[in-house]
Amino acid sequence: MTVALSLVLFSIPILILGGTLSAILYRHDRAARITGCVAGFLGTAVGLSGALLGLIDGVEETVASVWRLPVGTVSVGLDPLTSFFLFCIFLVCGLGVVYAIGYLKHLPGRARVAPALAFFNLLVVSMAVVVLARDAILFLLAWEAMSLSSFFLVTFDASQESTRRAGIFYLIACHVGLVPLVLLFVLLGDPAGSFGFQAIRAATAPGGGLATAAFLLALLGFGIKAGFWPVHVWLPEAHPAAPSHVSAVMSGVMIKLGIYGLLRTLTLLGTPLEWWGFVLIAIGIVSGVGGVLHALAQHDLKRLLAYSSVENIGIIALGMGLGIVGRANGNSTIAFLGFGGALLHVLNHGLFKGLLFQGAGSVMHATGTRDLDSLGGLMKRMPVTGAAFLTGSAAISGLPPLNGFVGELLIYVGAFLGVVELPSASGLWTLAIVPALALIGGLAAACFVKAFGVVFLGEPRTPAAAAAHEVDMSMRIAMVAGAALCIAIGVAPQVALRLIEGPGALLAGSALLPPVVTEVLSAVTRASLALICLVALAASVRFLLLRRREVRRAATWGCGYEAPTPRMQYTSASFADQVLAPAETIFEHHIEAGGLNGYFPRTAHHHERLGDMAADRVMEPAMGLLVSAFGRLGFLQQGGVSRYLVWVLLTVVVLLVWQLGAF
Amino acid sequence: MFDVLMHLAWLILLPLPMLGLVTVVKSWIAGRRGPPLLQPFHDVVKLLRKGAVYSRTTTWVFAAGPVVALSSTVLAGLIVPMGSPSSPFGFSADVIVFAYLLGLGRFFTMTAALDTGSAFEGMGASREGAFAALAEPALFLALMILCVPAGGMSFGEAFAVLPASHGLLRSPGLLLAALALGVVLLAETSRIPVDDPNTHLELTMIHEVMVLDHGGPDLAFIQIGYALKLFVLGSVIVHLVLPIPADSWTGPAAFLAGQAGIAVAVGIIESVMARLRLSRVPQFLIGACVVAAVGVLVLFTGGRP
Amino acid sequence: MSLDADLLLLLVIGIDLFIGSTSRLGARIRACALQGLVLAALPLAIQGTGVLAEGERIVHTVLAVGATLILKAVVIPIFLLRAMRRSGVRREADPEHSLHLSLLLCGVLVGLSFWIGAVMLPPQAGSSPLGVPAGLATMLIGLFLTISGRTELTQVIGYMVLENGVFVIGQRLLGEFPLVVELGVLLDVLVAVMLMAILVVFTNRQHEQGADVAAETVGGGAP
Structure with missing residues (x-):
């Protein structure tokens, strides 16, 4: 051994x-x-x-x-x-x-x-x-x-x-x-x-x-x-x-x-069949877009993260589908890019989703709630958690110079090569990956701007959020380590390549590492380093400019209104509304509101819930069918032990007859 | 070396005057004389010399917004070729990095907006997020069309092949890509018909309302970044529309003319069109996506290289 | 691959998408007329590639172009516009977001027709590769509009688009211009439009307006 x-x-x-x-x-x-x-x-x-x-x-x-x-x-x-x-x-x-x-x-x-x-x-x-x-x-x-x-x-x-x-x-x-x-x-x-x-x-x-x-x-x-x-x-x-x-x-x-x-x-x-890959690509597109849309609609931080996992699993499925298409066509470069991208995203998602869930846990720990619209302003109270959560949010949106970008980049490059090198029918499928991934990325960015912004930025919306405190050392260490790994893989993806090289080659069915992978990844390093340098440069320019100048603090500009309250902030629901509006037809949107009567309404309430389309329109009817089908078998279950023993006996006899009859 | 210097010079000198040109064109069409071409430049200089006022609500995220937005756009500007088929900082797959750099800038602008705790900024961020997400597929599909003839995902390879094989009018696919990119440019730089840069009502703004609370050098960074974005996206379109040769003089000249043409076109569009209703903007962007998708399909049917 | 034909066919697809994405009936009808114009120019672009030299074909072409132009781009649109004004329906009564969906669906239909074109009917040498996909896309979108139309008028417009698609595809598949086919198509259109327009007027008479207005429309529209 x-x-x-x-x-x-x-x-x-x-x-x-x-x-x-x-x-x-x-x-x-x-x-x-x-x-x-x-x-x-x-x-x-x-x-x-x-x-x-x-x-x-x-x-x-x-x-x-x-x-x-x-x-x-x-x-x-x-x-x-x-x-x-x-x-x-x-x-x-x-x-x-x-x-x-x-x-x-x-x-x-x-x-x-x-x-x-x-x-x-x-x-x-x-x-x-x-x-x-x-x-x-x-x-x-x-x-x-x-x-x-x-x-x-x-x-x-x-x-x-x-x-x-x-x-x-x-x-x-x-x-x-x-x-x-x-x-x-x-x-x-x-x-x-x-x-x-x-x-x-x-x-x-x-x-x-x-x-x-x-x-x-x-x-x-x-x-x-x-x-x-x-x-x-x-x-x-x-x-x-x-x-x-x-x-x-x-x-x-x-x-x-x-x-x-x-x-x-x-x-x-x-060697897989090509259409398996098509199936996975289709699943990936639906899971990715559906997952992120539902994530956007959530008001519960951990539910939001759970739906975002569906989205990321969709991205992984896209990579696997691409890999299968490449493998079935005997193109080991595309196969490696697809499978490698999927594997890298498995690792990356483990890192940043772990980090984000831990961040959500810390928020719950500090405030006792996961409801986005009861939070706010935590960045000042929990700076370390906030910074780690921000890193995780940017990473999960697939932005450079963080790790989420690297996995997606490999899938993009593979899909592009599929368009250029594979026959038309396969090329069209790999082509579909590109706009889907782009749309998923854009929506994920909106989703995590919302999650981070509503929880950590602005003013606290409740006393519980205002009284929040930074969490224990060990929790901070775990989150900072996760964030550091996200940055490290983003800047030096070659390290991560060492990890996916073996399994990628195994799945792609070829031991050779395609040169395009190393080329692309070293380009990522260059770009990431250049970006970090530029940010540092711009930050120091800003620092130098403001060093001798008057810098004052005041209230946020509100068209001259000087006493804004936290309740005036944009809520998570209002943020998501604009993004979800074009997709409204695919949601079950339950709104329950009322109380706004007369010139000086006293109390009003507004409650809205976006149903899960899969649960409401696919699983529920399917389960209904199943239940009614099993209802027909109700005669089997009547509560008497002797009756059950009869069924057991019958089963044994039938099995024996069937098995012995075969000889 | 000369190429690199010229690229840098253009990146530094031209974006703000290009923005000025748009305003001048709009003024001319409206029958006014308009501000001088260098007005945006003077504005930025004035802002850079000021102090700053920060909201008591904000944290370092607010200050990071303009810094990251500017530097990611600068990097995007270093990636895109300007006037010659290659760029000083091009690499393989830089097309995707380019698109994601714009996304990075947007992400931080949006978080900075939410940091103020004001409903105005929240509104702007929400709209920006929604429209950018819809513009993203169009951008990627258009870039795809650009890259397929070359067989490589970098601007350098793509633009080296374009003038040789076929210019815009020889290939309907490229025409559609240019169209989609034009829409993306209008959406990304918040111009009419997606957003009105001159509107005076916070409730109707998208980009302007997100940066309401920034002042001094921060606002200057945002203005520069904004002008750069217009310039950078413009140069992608110019290279797509005009087959720019690798020649050291005609190339840059054609490039300059093209950029001026884009500024004029944006000015004309702003003068003759009204802003779309907010609920109609998604349709405009979905239309761009569909157009770009048809472009890719045309490329497929027309026989791939 | 002929450039002009390619661009014209692209324009045909573009108009399809526009019709699919607007709810204003006037804009749809005008776009339809523009499509008729493009279709009329199409034989010229195709004949221009080499067959124009034969004398008999010139007559054929001119006849076909003239007939198409007059019917598809002028007569029918005018007729439809008049029917629209009489009926007082200016817009398809749909909520906003279903327009996003309709546009997306049109995009999917275009993609589908490109796929069908690539798999089933590979382009012959010398003809534009866009012909079959453009024709199919126009037919499918026309069918979609006819199905999804809530008023008779929108259904007529959808039907018009469908016929335009048949026109494109017939031309591409046959490669030339047999007068019989063309006349048949035109006749089809004419009869269908008449029938449906009368239907529009008929329902209007029942529902909204007085019988005299409707009678006038019938009198003016079907000589």
Whole structure:
């Protein structure tokens, strides 16, 4: 076993031990917190070094376990794709643990710390095992462990009705998503005669009906976890309910395991068919645009971030679709640009979305609310959180010189090359990526200007916001580290290239790194450095100009009105209104207002809610159909045990007859 | 070396007079004499020599807005070729970096606007965000049309190929790209029919209302950045419309004439058109997107190089 | 690839998009007339590439151009404008944002027709590659306008656009100008417009105005 794999595997007992210890110390919050966090930090650090080593050395190995399940040996392994996702998992989770040290210090109510850490460590372990697994059984077991541990984290604050609802919703979504996955592996494992990935890869003919069926099943099952439109509906419910260090991890890496699953399935299926790529591009466009539009419409900071995850998953899907189109056409440059861009965006989104969720957590911590229109003016009260949140906002809008730009740039370049080099029919599809990505970028910028501006800028809208304070040191460290990484990747993307080189080549099916990638990335460095220099220059010019001059402070200009109140500020709803106006036809817009009567109205109220189009118009009717269909089966369930036993007996008999009849 | 110096000289000297030219043209058409060509320059100098008044609400984000907006536009200006097919700071994929630099400037202008806590600025930022998001696809599609004949995503490659293969009138795709870019220019620089730079009512403004609270050097930075944006987007269109050769004298001359032509065109449009109602602006921009998309399709059908 | 034909066909698409994006009936009708004008110029641009030398074709061309010009660009638009004034409907009664959607949809239809053109009917050598897509796009947008029209008048305009598309595509597919086809098309248009215009007047009489005004329109419009 290589050092890399041993390090990664070694991190698992550390995490489990720490988690268990903290669960044992249930009654002693401080001790539980310290054990859980220290073990979490150690475990992720060890795992991170293992993953990094694996990436740099390009380790590829598979180890079969000593313990056996009835269905066969269980094996784990390391290859560049696994190492890359391990790197993302341990990095984001490590930052999450650092954040949790301070975050869990002051919990609202009488909640105990231990579950928040024990299940967190379990979540990290199960995510690591998901990507390490080299056979379907272990994969599905870890997948289920991941779902369950995150379910317990989502329902951490179970005293609230809304949280319990969100938890149940999430649990159902997870298990609905599991069904296609079980089907997928049964389908693939049956002809292979084994559930090992190696055997499946050898037995599956590329491009056949089986491969197509497998792809579609994977798209559904992993799509639910990743949050593709329209099966993203669980995301905006579950993410806001979880504690912030958990939402950061769930949104930052857990949903990316859906992407990992899809990519892993692709490696099992050999050369993909071109139309799979078209499907992913279409999904990407719809998820991206739909996600960001819904994000804009939100008034709850964490819901906004959750919808923005749907948008970013859409961008990743665009990259994957591009990669598949390139691969199917035998163009490894385009394939690398597509897959590489998608992978880079996986890492980048983990970083900045983690950072933003942590920022949202800090805001909640300081003010007790996530409602955008109750916040404001926090920049003065929480300068570090504010600066980190600003960095994250600019990064998620894909602006240079930050990391979000780099991943999108690779996808842009790949799409352009697709237009130039691929045949017309494929070229048109890759062409569609360009305006979609541009539109998504523009809307995301508007969305995060709104989020940052309404929360941190202007005047506080409530006393709670006015009384806000900067958060604990550890939380600040985690956020600043995240922001620093965002800047670092933006300025020196070559470093990140080292990380995606291996998995990108694996997915693109060619070991050669296309020269255009290094060329483009070094150009990014030049541009970023030039930009930073220019900003510094302009700032110092401004400083020199103002040094000897009179600089006064006054009230904001209001056409001569000298007593503006915070309530006069633009709210998040009014900001979003203009942007959403052209898209109004696709929203269910519920407005409930009244009270503005007479010349001197006393009280007035205005309440508006934008429904989720996918939930209202796709999932709801679909679920309605399903419920009425299952209603027909109601005769099966009548409450008598003997009746149930009859069904069991019947099933056994039918199965026996069917199986024996086949011989 | 000469090329670089000339590029820098133009970047420094020309944007403000170009803005002045627009005003002069508008005055002429209205039958007035108009301010001198260098009026914007005098304005900026005056602002640079002033002190500043900051709102008590604002933080460093407010001061960062003009600084970042100006420097990102300057970098965009260094990327775009001016009068010769290459630029001092061109690199591969600079077309996308160019578009995103404009986005960066906008992002910080919008955050700075929200930092004042005034409803006016919030309104402006919201409108800017909405319209910029719709203009973005048109910009990217138009830039795409520009780059496809060359097969590379940099202005240098694109403009080196354009004059040789076909000028504007030889290719309908390029014509549509120029049209879409024209709309993007009007939207990005907040000119009529998207926004009226001379309006006096805060409630109807877009760009002007976002920068209401800036004064002194900050406002000067904003004015310079604004003029630069017009100049930079203008030079993309000029290179697209006029096949500018790599020659050291005819190229720059054609470029100057083209920029003047754009200033005149903007002036004429402002004189003969009214501002669109705010709710109609999205349609104008969507129209530009569709036009650019048709341009790309035409390029596809016309046989790709 | 003939330049003039390309630009003219582009103009045809542009007019389609304009019609799809405006709600004012007068503007739509005038744009339709302009499209008729462009269509009339189209045979000239195409014949100009080389077939013009044959004597018989000149007569053909002149006849076709003249007929198109008179019918599509003058007679029918005037007729429609008059019907509009009589009926008093100036605007398509639609909320603002559905216009965004309609414009976007028109864009999608244009994209679709380019795709169909590329896949099904590859351009022959010597003819403009835009012919088939432009014709298809005009037909599809015309169909869309006819379907989505809320008033009879807008439906007639949509139908006109549709016929323009048939004109373009017929010309492109056949490569030349058989008089029979052309006359058939024109006849189609004429009959349809008459029928629908009478319908407009008929409903108006029922709903709004007095019977005398309507009778006058019928008398003036269908000699």
